[in-house]
Amino acid sequence: MPPGALEGIKVVELGQMVSAPYCAKLFADFGADVVKVEPIEGDVARRWGPFPGDQPHPEKSGLHLFLNTSKRSLALDLESEAGRALLRQLIAGADALIENNLPRFMRQWGLTYDELSAINPDLVMISITPFGQTGPYAEWNAYDLNAYHLTGASSRYCGRPGEPPLEHGTFSADFFGASAAASWGLAAVYGREPAGGGQHVDVSCAEAIAASFVGGQNIGAYAQDGKFDKRTGVGMSLGAPATILPCKDGHVWMLALETAQWNGIAKTMGDPEWMQLEMFQDMFTRAQNDDAMYPLIEQWTMEHGKMEIMEECQKNGAPVSAVFTVGEAAEHEHLRARGYIVEQEHPEAGKIRNLGAPFRMPACPGGPQSPAPLLGQHTDEILRELGKSEDEIETLRRDRICG
Amino acid sequence: MAKNLPLKGIRVANFGWVWAGPVTGQTLAFLGAEVYKIESKARIDLTRTLPPFGEGVPGPDRSLSNHACWAGNGSVTLNLKKPEAQQLARDLVAECDVVVENFGPGVMEQLGCGYEALRGVRPDIIMFSMPAAGLDGPLKGVRTYGLSLTSLTGLDSLTGYADGPPVPVENAYSDPYNGILGAFPVIAALRHRDRTGEGQHIDYSQQEAIMHMVGPAFMDYAMNRRNAAPKGNRHPLGAAAPHGVFPCSGDDRWISIAVLTDEEWSALKSAMGNPAWTEDGQLADVAGRVANVAAVHEKIAEWTAQHDDRELSETLQKAGVAAAPVLNVADLLNDPHYKARGTYVEVTHPLGFKETIYGAYVKTSRTEAAVEPGPVMGRDNEHVFKNLLGIADDRYDQLVADEIIY
Numbered sequence: 001m002p003p004g005a006l007e008g009i010k011v012v013e014l015g016q017m018v019s020a021p022y023c024a025k026l027f028a029d030f031g032a033d034v035v036k037v038e039p040i041e042g043d044v045a046r047r048w049g050p051f052p053g054d055q056p057h058p059e060k061s062g063l064h065l066f067l068n069t070s071k072r073s074l075a076l077d078l079e080s081e082a083g084r085a086l087l088r089q090l091i092a093g094a095d096a097l098i099e100n101n102l103p104r105f106m107r108q109w110g111l112t113y114d115e116l117s118a119i120n121p122d123l124v125m126i127s128i129t130p131f132g133q134t135g136p137y138a139e140w141n142a143y144d145l146n147a148y149h150l151t152g153a154s155s156r157y158c159g160r161p162g163e164p165p166l167e168h169g170t171f172s173a174d175f176f177g178a179s180a181a182a183s184w185g186l187a188a189v190y191g192r193e194p195a196g197g198g199q200h201v202d203v204s205c206a207e208a209i210a211a212s213f214v215g216g217q218n219i220g221a222y223a224q225d226g227k228f229d230k231r232t233g234v235g236m237s238l239g240a241p242a243t244i245l246p247c248k249d250g251h252v253w254m255l256a257l258e259t260a261q262w263n264g265i266a267k268t269m270g271d272p273e274w275m276q277l278e279m280f281q282d283m284f285t286r287a288q289n290d291d292a293m294y295p296l297i298e299q300w301t302m303e304h305g306k307m308e309i310m311e312e313c314q315k316n317g318a319p320v321s322a323v324f325t326v327g328e329a330a331e332h333e334h335l336r337a338r339g340y341i342v343e344q345e346h347p348e349a350g351k352i353r354n355l356g357a358p359f360r361m362p363a364c365p366g367g368p369q370s371p372a373p374l375l376g377q378h379t380d381e382i383l384r385e386l387g388k389s390e391d392e393i394e395t396l397r398r399d400r401i402c403g
Numbered sequence: 404m405a406k407n408l409p410l411k412g413i414r415v416a417n418f419g420w421v422w423a424g425p426v427t428g429q430t431l432a433f434l435g436a437e438v439y440k441i442e443s444k445a446r447i448d449l450t451r452t453l454p455p456f457g458e459g460v461p462g463p464d465r466s467l468s469n470h471a472c473w474a475g476n477g478s479v480t481l482n483l484k485k486p487e488a489q490q491l492a493r494d495l496v497a498e499c500d501v502v503v504e505n506f507g508p509g510v511m512e513q514l515g516c517g518y519e520a521l522r523g524v525r526p527d528i529i530m531f532s533m534p535a536a537g538l539d540g541p542l543k544g545v546r547t548y549g550l551s552l553t554s555l556t557g558l559d560s561l562t563g564y565a566d567g568p569p570v571p572v573e574n575a576y577s578d579p580y581n582g583i584l585g586a587f588p589v590i591a592a593l594r595h596r597d598r599t600g601e602g603q604h605i606d607y608s609q610q611e612a613i614m615h616m617v618g619p620a621f622m623d624y625a626m627n628r629r630n631a632a633p634k635g636n637r638h639p640l641g642a643a644a645p646h647g648v649f650p651c652s653g654d655d656r657w658i659s660i661a662v663l664t665d666e667e668w669s670a671l672k673s674a675m676g677n678p679a680w681t682e683d684g685q686l687a688d689v690a691g692r693v694a695n696v697a698a699v700h701e702k703i704a705e706w707t708a709q710h711d712d713r714e715l716s717e718t719l720q721k722a723g724v725a726a727a728p729v730l731n732v733a734d735l736l737n738d739p740h741y742k743a744r745g746t747y748v749e750v751t752h753p754l755g756f757k758e759t760i761y762g763a764y765v766k767t768s769r770t771e772a773a774v775e776p777g778p779v780m781g782r783d784n785e786h787v788f789k790n791l792l793g794i795a796d797d798r799y800d801q802l803v804a805d806e807i808i809y
Contacts, residue, residue: 005588005591005592005594005595006591006594022615026587030588030591044663047642048640048642049623049640049641049642050619050622050623050626050627050629050640051626052626052627053626053627054627062619062621062622062623062625062626063618063619063622063640065622066618066619066621066622067618113768131740132744132766133766134743134744134766135739135740135741135743135744136739136740136743137727137740140720140725140727141667141720141723141724141725142661142725142727143661143663143725144661145636145638145646145647145648145659145661145725146659146661146725146726146727147727148659149636149648149657149659149727149728149729149730150659150727150728150729150730150740151730151735152730152731152732152734152735153576154648154729155655155657155729155730155731155732156573156574156731156732157572157573157574157576158562158570158571158572158573159564159570160564160570161655162655163564164564164635164636164647164648164649164650164657165648165657165729166562166563166564166570166635166636166648167562167636168558168561168562168572168576168616169558169561169562169563169620169631169633169634169639170558170561170616170617170619170620170639171616171619171639172576172616175580175615175616176580176583179580179583179584179587180583180584180764180765181765182584182587183430183434183583183584183585183586183587183590184430184433184434184586184765184767186587186590186591187409187410187434187435187586187590188409188767188769188770190409190410190590190593190594191407191408191409191410191411191434191435192409194406194407194408194409194410194411194412194435195406195407195408195409195769195770196406196407196769197769198769199767199768199769199770200767200768200769201765201766201767201768202765202766202767202768203765204744204764207741207744207746207764208583208764208765210730210735210741210746210764211746211747211761211762211764212426212472212579212582212583212761212764213574213576213579213580214732214735215471215735215746215747215760215761216468216471216472216579216760216761217468217471217472217574218468218732218735219471219732219735219736219747219759219760219761220455220467220468220470220471220758220759220760221455221467221468222732222733222735222736222759223736223747223749223758223759224455224457224458224467224757224758224759225455225459228731228732228733229732230655230731230732231573232573233570234571234573235550235551235571235573236550236573237573242550243571244554244559244568244569244570244571246568251559251560251568251569253550253551253554253559253571255547255548255550255551257548314545314546317546318546319546319547319548319551321545321547321551321552321554321555322554322555323554323559323560323569324554324555324556324557324559324560325557325560325630326557326560326561326617326620326621326623326624326630326631327557327624327628327630328557329555329556329557329614329617329621330557330621330624330625332542332555333541334536334540334541334542334543335540335611337539337540337541338537338539338540338608338611340608340611340614352625352626353625354622354625355611355614355615355618355621356611357611358584358607358608358611358612358614358615359588359605359606359607359608359611359612360537360605360606360607361588361591361592361595361603361605362603362604362606363592363595363599363601363602363603364591364592364595364603
């Protein structure tokens with residue numbers, strides 16, 4: 001296999017949980033050499049699971065196994081000066097540092113951008129936190145949940161009126177922030193020459209969503225007209241059908257905005273007379289009459305399976321899709337044909353299935369190169385690369401500076 | 404500040420439309436690339452027709468949401484139904500480093516701008532295609548909107564109230580997500596080109612990229628054959644509690660509270676005044692709190708409902724608890740944090756009205772991204788066709804008269 005696109009880029013990850021590890025995974029899966037620096041007891045994600053048979057084991061956490069492919073692991077005690085000195089030495093030779101610690105911890109450890117750029121002016125430091133490095137909430141304690149709900153996304157777009165606004169049921173803010181960090185961070189690494197050196201890339205997970213998702217669609221309207229909308233619990237309030245409906249064996253996304261799409265659903269349903277009524281002839285009037293329309297569609301969907309509904313509607317030109325369970329997505333022939341699901345052999349977890357690269361680069365393929373590392377699996381190797389002798393390594397291990 | 408932006412000198416032809424593709428162009432533009440969106444009056448992009456409009460006056464150059472999402476892209480108008488326009492598009496691509504598109508598979512070929520044709524005019528071109536489900540496979544032709552694309556990943560099956568049906572997200576989270584992440588493989592491919600001289604055609608599947616968000620639940624399926632169900636705002640892996648959104652005083656006011664450690668739990672208890680129910684020994688560790696999450700949440704909700712969301716957030720933060728107000732759209736514009744970070748900026752559009760859009764949502768210490776208003780259709784026609792492609796004035800006028808540049 002030819003080398004990955006990012007071969008030769010050296011990355012140090014000082015991250016736990018989701019955001020920084022996911023960003024660093026994107027670098028690692030496409031060829032960068034990523035050293036994941038973990039505390040002696042390991043990344044918190046190792047304790048979050050899911051675990052095979054629900055038996056907790058630090059090497060078998062699914063979250064860890066997903067987020068840390070293609071990396072090397074160095075276990076290091078950052079509370080010790082010796083540990084911090086090793087980390088600084090590692091960073092001195094790196095192209096990028098990817099981290100998601102609250103700014104106060106980075107200050108305590110002497111790892112601020114000012115301190116690190118003094119030893120490595122070409123370093124790109126990518127900081128991914130819920131609220132970013134500046135602003136009144138920068139010092140707040142926060143996690144993915146707090147970030148997501150500060151974006152307006154939940155209040156505006158998900159949940160029933162009068163009930164709590166909802167996140168997706170995954171770490172949506174962390175993934176979004178990590179993706180923004182990957183693009184902006186890689187640009188900063190790639191563009192060091194025109195930019196004149198390294199820099200600090202400050203990502204707030206909340207801000208990325210509040211700007212590009214919620215802001216993009218709503219803020220201009222509010223700033224100009226002083227009006228804004230809130231969640232309705234229905235997929236789209238302006239046009240219909242556009243929502244999730246129950247069917248015989250699950251749920252389907254019923255969607256028809258254009259006339260041809262509506263006709264496609266009608267054809268699939270056997271052209272019932274009510275669908276020809278004037279009040280249902282465009283997406284706006286359908287939305288105004290959705291109290292009448294949705295129950296009629298639902299009567300039909302309840303008699304059919306989701307895959308059948310999707311297949312027939314798609315055939316007839318309507319963008320209707322089944323709400324796949326995770327398993328239905330994982331087992332789908334489409335993803336199998338594309339080779340998206342990969343198998344890995346992990347020394348502790350055994351044969352595991354993992355998600356592959358979300359984009360294919362034929363000239364320099366990527367995707368998981370090796371399974372997530374064992375805790376401290378590469379400690380000795382990395383210490384040797386830093387010029388430590390076998391005696392020094394033994395001492396560092398004995399003193400619990402490294403693990 | 405104000406050295407060159409990282410992608411200075413990179414030129415992009417962006418055939419992207421609606422949302423995801425234009426956002427990839429915008430991202431590359433924030434990073435310094437020169438980006439030309441190719442569009443046409445012959446088929447005006449749906450998002451240019453979305454209200455509200457600048458000063459309330461309808462028009463394809465006045466949609467406020469379109470402008471925010473497209474800002475940074477330039478605009479070149481070509482009626483790609485006509486062969487002469489397709490030729491001009493290829494001529495432009497010959498002067499570009501990158502092509503971006505988010506049509507369905509095969510559409511670029513129909514427009515005379517498939518990868519093979521573009522490689523013919525620019526051998527090291529990087530073509531970035533981001534169809535819904537990739538360029539090949541049984542579902543390659545699947546019809547979705549960004550709104551429903553997530554249903555093919557398992558993500559929608561995770562969204563909803565605990566043990567209830569899936570609740571739809573009312574807009575396409577996947578569009579800006581994929582638009583922004585799309586810049587990553589483009590830049591990776593630029594690096595590869597610089598090192599080898601080789602271009603390539605990137606196949607970015609929006610479905611597969613969003614499915615990474617489902618990674619944690621996928622692993623549970625892969626390991627335990629278990630299909631996750633909606634769990635409200637509880638911790639996605641059931642690894643912490645309390646973890647939720649709780650009511651506050653006022654209409655539709657809420658606070659998010661996430662307790663991941665025992666220290667945070669102690670801090671929350673003290674902030675609540677150590678009520679008797681918190682002393683239950685079962686709640687002393689994470690496992691016990693998770694096992695009793697519904698009851699714990701109910702009790703916390705009774706307490707938070709008596710408080711103002713912002714005041715309570717401040718109080719809890721002082722105590723060390725991860726808590727923050729749940730903001731609505733109006734709150735965003737007035738929030739001190741977003742104000743301090745300059746998240747939203749008011750710019751004057753060339754047509755004279757003011758519009759509020761978002762600026763660089765990532766802050767970079769050495770380079771400052773430029774923020775421009777949304778592009779007027781055809782804004783860059785003269786520059787691109789006359790300066791870049793060297794078309795003489797009279798021929799240019801003829802192309803405009805013939806509605807090729809249109």
